[in-house]
Amino acid sequence: xxxxxxxxxxxxxxxxxxxxxxxxxxxxxxxxxxxxxxxxxxxxxxxxxxxxxxxxxxxxxxxxxxxxxxxxxxxxxxxxxxxxxxxxxxxxxxxxxxxxxxxxxxxxxxxxxxxxxxxxxxxxxxxxxxxxxxxxxxxxxxxxxxxxxxxxxxxxxxxxxxxxxxxxxxxxxxxxxxxxxxxxxxxxxxxxxxxxxxxxxxxxxxxxxxxxxxxxxxxxxxxxxxxxxxxxxxxxxxxxxxxxxxxxxxxxxxxxxxxxxxxxxxxxxxxxxxxxxxxxxxxxxxxxxxxxxxxxxxxxxxxxxxxxxxxxxxxxxxxxxxxxxxxxxxxxxxxxxxxxxxxxxxxx
Numbered sequence: 615x616x617x618x619x620x621x622x623x624x625x626x627x628x629x630x631x632x633x634x635x636x637x638x639x640x641x642x643x644x645x646x647x648x649x650x651x652x653x654x655x656x657x658x659x660x661x662x663x664x665x666x667x668x669x670x671x672x673x674x675x676x677x678x679x680x681x682x683x684x685x686x687x688x689x690x691x692x693x694x695x696x697x698x699x700x701x702x703x704x705x706x707x708x709x710x711x712x713x714x715x716x717x718x719x720x721x722x723x724x725x726x727x728x729x730x731x732x733x734x735x736x737x738x739x740x741x742x743x744x745x746x747x748x749x750x751x752x753x754x755x756x757x758x759x760x761x762x763x764x765x766x767x768x769x770x771x772x773x774x775x776x777x778x779x780x781x782x783x784x785x786x787x788x789x790x791x792x793x794x795x796x797x798x799x800x801x802x803x804x805x806x807x808x809x810x811x812x813x814x815x816x817x818x819x820x821x822x823x824x825x826x827x828x829x830x831x832x833x834x835x836x837x838x839x840x841x842x843x844x845x846x847x848x849x850x851x852x853x854x855x856x857x858x859x860x861x862x863x864x865x866x867x868x869x870x871x872x873x874x875x876x877x878x879x880x881x882x883x884x885x886x887x888x889x890x891x892x893x894x895x896x897x898x899x900x901x902x903x904x905x906x907x908x909x910x911x912x913x914x915x916x917x918x919x920x921x922x923x924x925x926x927x928x929x930x931x932x933x934x935x936x937x938x939x940x941x942x943x944x945x946x947x948x949x950x951x952x953x954x955x956x957x958x959x960x961x962x
Contacts, residue, residue, distance in 0.1 A: 635750060652745070658746035665766045675759075677756055692734070695733075719753045790857055793905040794905065876944050
């Protein structure tokens, strides 16, 4: 296919704020019964009846949370939705609506925003959530995305971070660490490109890791899986900042300790291989790398038989009394105090 070397660029100021909103949101359709009024008024109107409404919001800032040198705008739009839906999933709730606000500098033409919103629309369609509002404004430098996610659940379904007890099992979905290593691969290739712009990266050996970084998925399926197993977690959180940080959040709010077992950590074979290539310890990456958007939760020990052997879940540890502390139990059966070395947005 011949690439158009002079793609069309439409100045955003030709449309104005409301014209831009109309243009970017025309593809969004209403699919939820609870959406009474979506985009087009001062606020969305949602009717959940006797069900509880959950709201979560996140900011994504260029240069802090994403790098457009290797993050396609369509993938960015998709990921921006996913990271917010993951917070609703972490409450054992069903995501239903989102609002989208974007600030951009004048270096972004209309076509760039169309790509971003195509990714947002794709995610909204994939997860069956309605886009019900938002805002657009200018930025002096770069791009800022703010998405608010709403969800619903019966009161007795909602899971908080503070319900774990000292005898609970610690469980994680999927595998961990891959998204962080995907980022390391992309950063390496960016540096190679900066030295030699004519170089073409061969990323075939890293496809899974890169997909986990550029196009993560929210675990909206876990709620249904747990319901079918007749399991309700006692505490839950999503793995966005690294599993060590998330464990410490659960322990602090539930006032318990934890033993995390190194030999139980679910690692993808590609992660192990690339960690060897980079000469990095895979356990360090698994417990400190972020952006996996898996769910970490605790269950009563009496539910062990219900979950053992299930390919969707891995039991990676157990909770203890608070005075026993928070530890990683190594393969050599030694205890190391677990430190929160995950993502810190305010760290230099």
